[in-house]
Amino acid sequence: MTVPVEWYLVLSAAVFCIGIFGILTRRNALIFLISVELMLNAANINLVAFSHFYGNATGQVFALFTIGLAAAEVAIGIGIILVLTRNFGEADVTLPTEMRW
Amino acid sequence: MVNAFDLVWLIAALPFLSFVVSVTVGRWLPKEGALPGIAATAGSLALSLWAFLTVRSSGAHYENELYTWIDAGGFELTFGVLVDPLSSMMLVLVSLVAFLVHVFSMGYMNDDELHREKGGFPRYYAGLGLFSASMLAFVFSSNLLMAFMFFELVGLCSWILIGFWFREEAPPSAAKKAFLVTRFGDYFFLVGVVGILVTFGTSGFADGGFPQIASHFLETGEGADHIWVPGDLDTQTWFSILGLLVLGGVIGKSAQFPLHTWLPDAMEGPTPVSALIHAATMVAAGVYLVARMFGFYAGLPTVLAIIAFIGGFTALFAASMGVVKDDIKQVLAYSTISQYGYMMLALGVGGYVAASFHLLNHAFFKALLFLGAGAVIVATHHHQDMWKLGGLKREMPVTYYTFLAGSLALAGIVPFSGFWSKDEVLYDALLIGLEQPLFLAAYAMGLLAVFLTGFYTFRMVFLTFHGEPRSEHAEHPEPLRWNTKGPLAVLGVLATVTGLLNMKPVAELIGNHDILYLENWLDSGTAANGGEWMGSLTYHHYGHLVHEVAGLHEGSPPPSAELAPIVFGAISLSLALGGALLAKSIYDVPEPERMTDRLGPVGRVVQRNYYLDEFQVWLATGVTEPVARASNTFDQGIIDGAVNATSSVSLFSGERVRRIQSGAVTNYVLVIVMSLIVFVVAVGIVGGWFL
Numbered sequence: 001m002t003v004p005v006e007w008y009l010v011l012s013a014a015v016f017c018i019g020i021f022g023i024l025t026r027r028n029a030l031i032f033l034i035s036v037e038l039m040l041n042a043a044n045i046n047l048v049a050f051s052h053f054y055g056n057a058t059g060q061v062f063a064l065f066t067i068g069l070a071a072a073e074v075a076i077g078i079g080i081i082l083v084l085t086r087n088f089g090e091a092d093v094t095l096p097t098e099m100r101w
Numbered sequence: 102m103v104n105a106f107d108l109v110w111l112i113a114a115l116p117f118l119s120f121v122v123s124v125t126v127g128r129w130l131p132k133e134g135a136l137p138g139i140a141a142t143a144g145s146l147a148l149s150l151w152a153f154l155t156v157r158s159s160g161a162h163y164e165n166e167l168y169t170w171i172d173a174g175g176f177e178l179t180f181g182v183l184v185d186p187l188s189s190m191m192l193v194l195v196s197l198v199a200f201l202v203h204v205f206s207m208g209y210m211n212d213d214e215l216h217r218e219k220g221g222f223p224r225y226y227a228g229l230g231l232f233s234a235s236m237l238a239f240v241f242s243s244n245l246l247m248a249f250m251f252f253e254l255v256g257l258c259s260w261i262l263i264g265f266w267f268r269e270e271a272p273p274s275a276a277k278k279a280f281l282v283t284r285f286g287d288y289f290f291l292v293g294v295v296g297i298l299v300t301f302g303t304s305g306f307a308d309g310g311f312p313q314i315a316s317h318f319l320e321t322g323e324g325a326d327h328i329w330v331p332g333d334l335d336t337q338t339w340f341s342i343l344g345l346l347v348l349g350g351v352i353g354k355s356a357q358f359p360l361h362t363w364l365p366d367a368m369e370g371p372t373p374v375s376a377l378i379h380a381a382t383m384v385a386a387g388v389y390l391v392a393r394m395f396g397f398y399a400g401l402p403t404v405l406a407i408i409a410f411i412g413g414f415t416a417l418f419a420a421s422m423g424v425v426k427d428d429i430k431q432v433l434a435y436s437t438i439s440q441y442g443y444m445m446l447a448l449g450v451g452g453y454v455a456a457s458f459h460l461l462n463h464a465f466f467k468a469l470l471f472l473g474a475g476a477v478i479v480a481t482h483h484h485q486d487m488w489k490l491g492g493l494k495r496e497m498p499v500t501y502y503t504f505l506a507g508s509l510a511l512a513g514i515v516p517f518s519g520f521w522s523k524d525e526v527l528y529d530a531l532l533i534g535l536e537q538p539l540f541l542a543a544y545a546m547g548l549l550a551v552f553l554t555g556f557y558t559f560r561m562v563f564l565t566f567h568g569e570p571r572s573e574h575a576e577h578p579e580p581l582r583w584n585t586k587g588p589l590a591v592l593g594v595l596a597t598v599t600g601l602l603n604m605k606p607v608a609e610l611i612g613n614h615d616i617l618y619l620e621n622w623l624d625s626g627t628a629a630n631g632g633e634w635m636g637s638l639t640y641h642h643y644g645h646l647v648h649e650v651a652g653l654h655e656g657s658p659p660p661s662a663e664l665a666p667i668v669f670g671a672i673s674l675s676l677a678l679g680g681a682l683l684a685k686s687i688y689d690v691p692e693p694e695r696m697t698d699r700l701g702p703v704g705r706v707v708q709r710n711y712y713l714d715e716f717q718v719w720l721a722t723g724v725t726e727p728v729a730r731a732s733n734t735f736d737q738g739i740i741d742g743a744v745n746a747t748s749s750v751s752l753f754s755g756e757r758v759r760r761i762q763s764g765a766v767t768n769y770v771l772v773i774v775m776s777l778i779v780f781v782v783a784v785g786i787v788g789g790w791f792l
Binding site: 023098100 | 764765774
């Protein structure tokens with residue numbers, strides 16, 4: 001007996017919403033990064049679920065790409081957080097507001 | 102063998118060359134540029150005479166394209182030469198007067214101590230050269246566009262020469278006035294030129310040109326396909342509008358009411374320049390233009406009536422102002438306006454020959470009078486006020502007798518030239534006036550002006566030359582040299598005899614029309630190549646148009662056709678003599694009195710030129726300026742205001758809207774998420790997901 005595809009979608013949507021919730025409510029940049037990872041992985045779940053549903057490996061291959069991309073993203077993100085901490089003393093994303101008009 | 106016609110372009114090129122020489126190397130030449138000018142105008146005169154004699158011997162017209170300016174496929178703008186009886190006569194006249202003025206200038210400018218100090222002669226002769234060149238080119242222009250260009254060049258030269266003494270106060274302002282007032286008229290002329298080019302596709306004067314197309318259409322109704330008319334306007338009305346537009350330029354240049362105000366001010370220029378402006382160039386250009394395209398005007402009764410009425414009115418109006426002037430050059434200036442009024446009157450009644458005749462005679466006697474006045478001015482160390490002259494008759498006999506000949510011609514005393522032409526003008530006006538009352542009014546004004554002309558002319562002669570000297574300078578005038586006396590003598594002879602060219606009353610009396618040399622001259626014409634009849638430029642053709650197409654029929658004068666010219670000639674002669682005798686009784690006394698003071702308020706109004714200058718200044722400052730200011734306000738307030746308001750609204754709203762950029766990433770994410778949710782919900786509602 002297989003798990004129906006809708007369940008995967010519900011799981012994926014739930015993980016995605018948790019990610020968004022994290023971004024909207026937290027101020028720590030590290031939590032931000034983790035939330036973004038959650039959202040990316042929600043998308044991965046989608047990809048794999050549909051890949052399995054259609055019996056086509058393309059989605060799974062694509063999920064591998066996304067994981068690679070996420071790794072690169074984390075590398076850059078950690079770098080930014082390091083600079084942030086060095087300049088402001090803490091990793092609060094609401095502090096740097098110079099990048100506006 | 103060289104054909105005279107192939108060298109016609111040289112007639113204008115020679116004075117232009119003298120202009121170039123004077124401008125470039127003039128100051129190192131002996132007499133500072135006078136000699137090249139004299140040589141060039143003498144060459145022009147010789148070539149003009151040659152062309153004239155060739156036209157006479159072969160009876161040929163000559164039309165030739167010199168240069169195609171723009172060729173737009175079926176539509177060409179060209180420069181060309183048209184030599185026919187009218188233009189060849191005018192070429193001789195202009196080059197002769199220009200030549201004499203150049204010679205006289207040498208005596209007036211170079212020999213005169215006062216002018217010698219001021220210098221600037223190369224500039225002066227350069228101006229004279231360019232002036233002569235542009236007028237001569239205007240005269241032989243083969244189409245209206247070319248004529249317009251040289252017409253403008255004539256205006257430019259008048260500006261250069263009137264403002265010759267630019268360091269003084271009055272001449273530059275007079276030059277500007279002349280330029281602006283004539284330019285006001287020329288504006289209409291330019292619109293007219295464009296209109297004629299659009300309407301007919303050509304602006305040529307000769308056969309196949311617009312006068313012929315227009316008159317052919319008006320006469321037969323044929324050829325309407327080739328004539329462009331705006332909207333559903335009546336073709337004749339449209340022609341009249343075009344004619345009136347061109348007439349605007351004529352009124353400006355020929356100083357007709359109400360654009361005459363520049364001419365008396367133009368007296369600020371050197372006197373020989375006044376002679377040139379009044380006799381042969383500039384002012385003559387306007388009347389010549391009407392004569393040149395008379396085939397166009399001749400079929401338009403409304404325009405003819407306007408021309409005649411303006412002419413008659415100007416003749417009287419200007420004569421009345423000439424009566425009260427104290428400056429000898431001012432009197433001559435108003436007499437010029439008045440005489441050109443007669444020419445316009447003649448053209449308005451179809452008196453093409455009379456107008457050309459008066460143009461010819463006037464050129465000689467007015468050049469003579471101005472040069473005579475110049476001689477008086479130079480001899481008395483620049484005294485122009487007639488009340489400071491007097492008694493010059495004994496000391497300056499050559500000047501006196503030639504001036505007297507010119508005055509007799511101007512006043513219209515038999516047998517001097519002015520009598521014959523003025524009489525013909527008035528007689529032509531009378532014949533038309535007997536049928537059409539409006540023309541009779543113009544005739545009456547012209548006739549009344551004869552009396553005033555006789556009066557102011559002899560007032561001028563008596564005050565200047567008769568009686569006792571009224572100032573030290575008038576008592577001991579400087580002696581004059583040949584270069585002032587020579588031109589005076591030549592013009593004196595011409596002013597006396599040119600009237601014999603067209604003695605209409607005599608011809609009618611003895612029934613011999615062969616002695617009407619000028620009329621026969623202007624009625625001749627065959628084409629040079631092919632021997633075809635150039636019928637559209639003859640007096641006969643014009644007369645036919647005026648009578649049959651425009652419907653201006655000649656009435657029959659009260660006595661018989663043979664006697665009438667004599668009778669009406671006698672009337673105008675007695676009026677002129679009456680004016681002269683009145684002037685004699687008042688002013689030919691040892692101690693003449695200023696009568697103008699006794700005229701009271703009327704005299705003051707006339708002396709101030711009917712406040713026309715003030716009126717025009719008021720038009721500029723009282724009407725044009727407020728209108729301009731109002732438009733400025735409209736432009737700045739409404740037009741610019743709308744633009745500015747648009748930009749300040751965007752600026753202000755941009756200032757407000759940018760506040761939503763907080764710089765905090767969290768807020769942006771919130772906006773993105775909320776927008777997405779709103780979008781999805783909206784798509785859902787429209788797509789009906791929730792139903």
